Amino acid sequence: MRYYLGIDVGSVTTKLTVIDENAELLFRSYLRTEGGPIQAIQNSFRQLHESIGEPPIAGVGTTGSGRRLAGIMVGADVIKNEITAHAVAARHYRNDVRTVIDIGGQDSKIIFFRDGVPVGFNMNTVCAAGTGSFLDHQAVRLGIPIEEFGDYAIRSQSPIKIAGRCGVFAESDLIHKQQMGYKKEDLIAGLCIALVGNYLANVARGRKIEPVVLFQGGVAANAGIRAAFHKRLGLDIVVPENFQVMGAFGAALLAKRNAERRRTATNFRGAAQIAGFTCQPRTFSCTDCPNNCEVNEFYIGGDLVSRWGSRCGKWYNLSVSSSERSEEREAPLQAN
Template structure:
């Protein structure tokens, strides 16, 4: 008997999932990253240690995904590191083996994944426009004075949705403010916003491609009943929101770690639940000026040791034994001198 862990570090939230031998969800946590992914990762593992009390040898594999997957993989000792598309598709196929379309709307981006006979055949992603994402809806809920948990239910109360421009986040917010000043009810404004954001998604993310059922709606925004209802009204097909819709990326990463272990039978590089929640972890960065690329080199120190370095287009900085301390001192202006230059 063993367990598998998946971690999904996004720009807005950090998710952790623990699954069993059959891929079933046993435990999960979902917290806001709040600009501190290292702290969010450590707090998630502290919670896992406190609530489950697992032994290190019970963890047979761990996977990482999300925009912060490279940082997370070094911190936790991940066996598998995959992008969000792969992780979300893996979780969707586990929940619904017949799934053909996955709609995923996260904190900062939106995705659509097309699946045929259990194989991902394509995807589209929109990481430029924030309209319809979790951070955008959070902002609008706060501006309207409505808890984000109640935002979607307001839309379902509307009998006369207001027409809102949903071409982009800026236009949507501007139009929403204008209509609000005209005295429209909050439920009509929110319903109109949900309809506009779904139209934006279908034109800018789905890009006219046919959306076939079964359809799974994943990501934090899937909790918004107004967005789900707008999708069903526009597509005229049922939309399924999985029970663990907000941690599907982490679940998928854990499933991929399970596949890795069953295929290789290798011992996991997992650092340990209690170790991760307590060690000192410090990121550092510098720019390499040895060529015209000016690569931003990222380093991660665990304790006093350099654990990983990435960002170089060449292999110059792949050797962890190579010190960058002298390089930083010779290639950068001292902070005091830089401040003097700026002030002058």
């Protein structure tokens, strides 16, 4: 039996999954990134190693906003954007899916399907209203555990109207209504309704939402948001069993597809090694031309393993250090 690993590194959470040859989920990890993606990735692999040891991994895929960093750290075979990963996961879960609503920690996405094929997508632009971080902030401000946020909304008998066209207005209006003495459940229910309206206006942008509708991402755990979508759309909202890790699951499916097509050995470094080595990113500015490119370097155990950021590509050679490059540039001038 061969196994495939997927990693989804987001701004708020880091997810890791392992699937077998039948695409059955064997392991999942869901951790807060807390501003430290390197530590979150290593902690995920510590959990993996403690849980199932060193499974024979045949392919690794990464996705999310930190997919490049994760890919370098673990030795990924496939690095894909989150739209692709979530679409593949949704299609695997329901081959009749027509719409995917995905709301994560910092961004919101919608993916449209026709005959099992993704035909379009939208993402939120500048407004983060309705995302996980926004809801976390409101839960803290109201003194309610985020796990209970949706339950409060469900208990409401008279939701309050909240201005939800942007996160700033929503919070301001929520505070104003709170100071008027409305109950927390009515405030939260009103907020959920407003945020769903914001999503449909700013993310879906007026496009028709057709069933089957899958709701993915961490916010799918919020019963209040689910109920608001159901009421607004008049459609059943299907939440996959592993809705929190669908991006990582999709990355694992992509790694499996890649391994079966290419039949090449994986670049995976190994769970124990990843959990234990030291990592350090560095950066410097190249002044060889007016572009002044910011060149990024990544070191594992003191060894330079990746470099990127120069427009001309000359810094892709890992054997050339910054000081060596300066000497090469100055040598002709000295000779003249």
